[in-house]
Amino acid sequence: MFGLRRTTEPEADRLDWTLLRTLLEDDGANAALQLVYPNERRESFLAALQRIEPSLASDVIAAGNRLQSATELIQHPVVAVAGMLNSGKTSLVSSFLSRIGRERTLRGVSNAQGTHRFVLWLPQRWKAEPELWGLLLTRLAEALGSSPESLGETADEAHRQYNNRDLDASSVSVPLIATDPALDDVGIALLDCPDIVSDASLGLGTPEQRRNLLGRAATLCSAFLVVASAEQSRDTTLADMMRIAGELMPGIPRLLAVNKIRPKQQSAAEVYETFLPLMRQYQIDTIYAAYDFDVRGSETYIPTKLHNSVASPITRGDELPIFFSLSDNPDQNPPNAITPDRLLGALPKQLDRGRMFERFRAALETNLRVAVWDQARVRIDREVSAQEGQAKSARRCMLDVGLEVFAIRGDSGEIERLRLHQSKRIVDQLTAAFAMTAPWYARWSVGINTRYRRVLGGAGDWVRRWLPTQALDDKVSEVKGHFKRGDYGSLMTPERLRAMIRQHAEAHPIDHWKDDSPWEEACRTAIHRYDRDDFTALDPYELERACSEMWSKVSWAEKGKITTIPLVVMISTFAAVLMLPLDGGGTAILASASISELLAAGGLSAAAAVWAGGKTAALVEQQAAKQQLIDFVAVLCDTFGVARANKPLEIRLGKSPTILPTPKITLREPLGPVLTNVQWNTAFEPELRRRLLIGDGK
Numbered sequence: 001m002f003g004l005r006r007t008t009e010p011e012a013d014r015l016d017w018t019l020l021r022t023l024l025e026d027d028g029a030n031a032a033l034q035l036v037y038p039n040e041r042r043e044s045f046l047a048a049l050q051r052i053e054p055s056l057a058s059d060v061i062a063a064g065n066r067l068q069s070a071t072e073l074i075q076h077p078v079v080a081v082a083g084m085l086n087s088g089k090t091s092l093v094s095s096f097l098s099r100i101g102r103e104r105t106l107r108g109v110s111n112a113q114g115t116h117r118f119v120l121w122l123p124q125r126w127k128a129e130p131e132l133w134g135l136l137l138t139r140l141a142e143a144l145g146s147s148p149e150s151l152g153e154t155a156d157e158a159h160r161q162y163n164n165r166d167l168d169a170s171s172v173s174v175p176l177i178a179t180d181p182a183l184d185d186v187g188i189a190l191l192d193c194p195d196i197v198s199d200a201s202l203g204l205g206t207p208e209q210r211r212n213l214l215g216r217a218a219t220l221c222s223a224f225l226v227v228a229s230a231e232q233s234r235d236t237t238l239a240d241m242m243r244i245a246g247e248l249m250p251g252i253p254r255l256l257a258v259n260k261i262r263p264k265q266q267s268a269a270e271v272y273e274t275f276l277p278l279m280r281q282y283q284i285d286t287i288y289a290a291y292d293f294d295v296r297g298s299e300t301y302i303p304t305k306l307h308n309s310v311a312s313p314i315t316r317g318d319e320l321p322i323f324f325s326l327s328d329n330p331d332q333n334p335p336n337a338i339t340p341d342r343l344l345g346a347l348p349k350q351l352d353r354g355r356m357f358e359r360f361r362a363a364l365e366t367n368l369r370v371a372v373w374d375q376a377r378v379r380i381d382r383e384v385s386a387q388e389g390q391a392k393s394a395r396r397c398m399l400d401v402g403l404e405v406f407a408i409r410g411d412s413g414e415i416e417r418l419r420l421h422q423s424k425r426i427v428d429q430l431t432a433a434f435a436m437t438a439p440w441y442a443r444w445s446v447g448i449n450t451r452y453r454r455v456l457g458g459a460g461d462w463v464r465r466w467l468p469t470q471a472l473d474d475k476v477s478e479v480k481g482h483f484k485r486g487d488y489g490s491l492m493t494p495e496r497l498r499a500m501i502r503q504h505a506e507a508h509p510i511d512h513w514k515d516d517s518p519w520e521e522a523c524r525t526a527i528h529r530y531d532r533d534d535f536t537a538l539d540p541y542e543l544e545r546a547c548s549e550m551w552s553k554v555s556w557a558e559k560g561k562i563t564t565i566p567l568v569v570m571i572s573t574f575a576a577v578l579m580l581p582l583d584g585g586g587t588a589i590l591a592s593a594s595i596s597e598l599l600a601a602g603g604l605s606a607a608a609a610v611w612a613g614g615k616t617a618a619l620v621e622q623q624a625a626k627q628q629l630i631d632f633v634a635v636l637c638d639t640f641g642v643a644r645a646n647k648p649l650e651i652r653l654g655k656s657p658t659i660l661p662t663p664k665i666t667l668r669e670p671l672g673p674v675l676t677n678v679q680w681n682t683a684f685e686p687e688l689r690r691r692l693l694i695g696d697g698k
């Protein structure tokens with residue numbers, strides 16, 4: 001799951017939480033994320049997680065702290081004693097305690113004797129070391145989410161706490177702690193857990209809540225002992241518990257204690273057989289068993305004389321089960337003699353502390369790796385992809401709007417060519433180029449003189465000075481009529497832009513813009529910005545060539561007289577386009593049209609046809625139109641708070657795919673809601689793998 005990890009040299013292979021945490025909190029060169037839009041900055045892994053899903057951030061930190069403190073608690077293992085309802089968990093724990101300790105535990109079959117809190121029994125000696133004690137309490141509180149409470153010294157007080165009599169369901173998570181001198185020599189702590197099936201109607205926590213708590217408590221424990229009674233081998237809760245232990249603390253030893261065996265009903269060998277499948281499925285290290293002390297005939301089977309634990313001996317009156325490890329060889333189980341080392345009481349002495357700790361630490365490392373790599377990283381990645389997806393959708397919407405404005409489509413909807421935004425600059429260029437290249441007989445009617453060729457840069461002024469007002473007025477209303485009716489070109493107002501965005505957003509949503517976002521203002525601003533910032537120009541040399549070609553094709557000689565279209569009509573058409581926004585009562589109008597559409601709108605259909613067929617004309621016009629289209633899309637993205645695409649967009653123009661140029665128009669501030677664009681910092685992942693000790697082959 002985590003690629004190749006060397007298992008030799010354990011020291012070198014240890015996951016260092018302090019080192020890892022530094023990386024997770026780095027918001028500099030090794031930061032996890034780069035926020036590229038609206039402002040470039042870096043964000044650390046933990047900060048991003050905190051922003052996206054705070055609970056995962058706490059999980060990561062908790063898993064890290066657990067690993068850290070485990071190292072400090074290396075010599076002080078805790079064994080969880082969990083299991084089925086009434087199976088004898090508390091009895092098993094009691095068997096390790098002194099007589100006084102046993103009296104403080106609460107045992108019994110009725111609910112009034114049930115364990116409804118987590119009770120951690122610790123060697124008394126541990127309390128004498130304040131630093132150790134503090135660490136233990138902190139860990140316990142961290143694991144269960146509440147600070148522990150001391151178990152009462154008197155039996156009555158302790159029983160009330162065990163049974164959670166005076167409190168409510170929420171205190172299931174407040175652990176109880178007690179010390180016992182009998183555990184000093186045992187050298188381990190025992191965590192007596194409540195069952196995980198108790199009915200929620202008792203007001204003592206739902207099974208769900210208890211299961212969850214057991215999982216959290218499991219992270220404290222370097223071994224897991226599950227208790228069941230002999231007839232519970234097929235109970236699914238038992239398998240559940242084994243699974244919880246395995247999933248939450250992978251690799252730590254799992255032991256099974258089968259209680260209340262009745263010799264008349266089952267032999268030890270049969271018990272072994274019955275639990276064998278469970279043992280195999282969950283890699284249970286050892287099965288312990290205890291005969292029911294309360295039934296006639298058990299006496300010969302219970303190994304009472306072998307008691308070797310430092311705890312008080314268990315005698316018949318104590319009503320405590322005596323567990324011994326089951327052998328797969330029937331001859332080596334009671335009533336035949338067993339050796340003292342097979343008693344559960346001998347287990348703590350036999351545990352290989354070094355090995356146990358290695359497994360414990362490995363489990364906590366795995367948990368930390370899962371929390372960081374499988375959960376947190378995946379969650380952040382999901383967020384990054386979701387944002388990228390949203391940005392893509394929004395950009396696509398903007399491109400479609402742009403195409404609706406700029407594209408001239410054929411019958412089957414394919415894009416034949418692109419229109420030009422008829423900016424002042426473009427119109428001036430057209431006026432100048434057509435005027436400069438016009439033959440003398442076309443120019444004659446406006447008295448244009450070759451002298452003007454050099455000064456035609458300011459065509460607008462020239463137009464105003466030379467064109468008769470009436471002719472211009474007529475042309476304006478004619479051209480405007482065509483644009484308005486949609487015969488030629490397109491006129492865009494803020495209202496139309498808004499309608500277009502809404503319509504295209506149905507297929508490609510702009511999720512970050514809501515109904516109450518400032519649509520009107522944004523649409524007005526976008527049009528205004530584009531009109532002001534669009535400096536696209538036609539290639540002057542190519543334009544001149546295209547114009548000359550056109551003039552040569554529209555002029556002809558007939559009966560000795562040379563005929564051509566009058567330049568004055570053409571120029572007044574161009575001038576009319578510039579008047580459109582003014583005539584609309586404001587500047588928030590964009591007129592776009594191809595040059596041939598423009599000529600046609602001015603009534604110059606012959607010129608329109610010739611221009612449309614010209615190769616140079618198409619080239620010079622399309623080049624500028626592509627730039628204008630992508631600049632328009634960029635302005636929409638800027639205004640609506642979407643990062644511009646980081647690679648060129650592609651459209652189908654005619655029959656072939658065409659890569660659009662990159663936008664040149666000035667980048668401006670977003671005007672309403674913004675879709676932040678976040679990306680992984682490429683330097684981060686290799687470093688994270690290194691610190692998590694994950695190979696590259698994942």
Ligand SMILES: Nc1nc2c(ncn2[C@@H]2O[C@H](COP(=O)(O)OP(=O)(O)OP(=O)(O)O)[C@@H](O)[C@H]2O)c(=O)[nH]1
Nearest residue numbers: 085086087088089090091107108114115292293294
């Ligand atoms: N007959 C018999 N009773 C046993 C044996 N072991 C435990 N008990 C009894 O079973 C009852 C339940 O034992 P507990 O130790 O309280 O069981 P528990 O698993 O802690 O129970 P909860 O905490 O309520 O889930 C007590 O009355 C014990 O005395 C046994 O081997 N034989």
Ligand SMILES: [Mg+2]
Nearest residue numbers: 089090114115
């Ligand atoms: Mg109990």
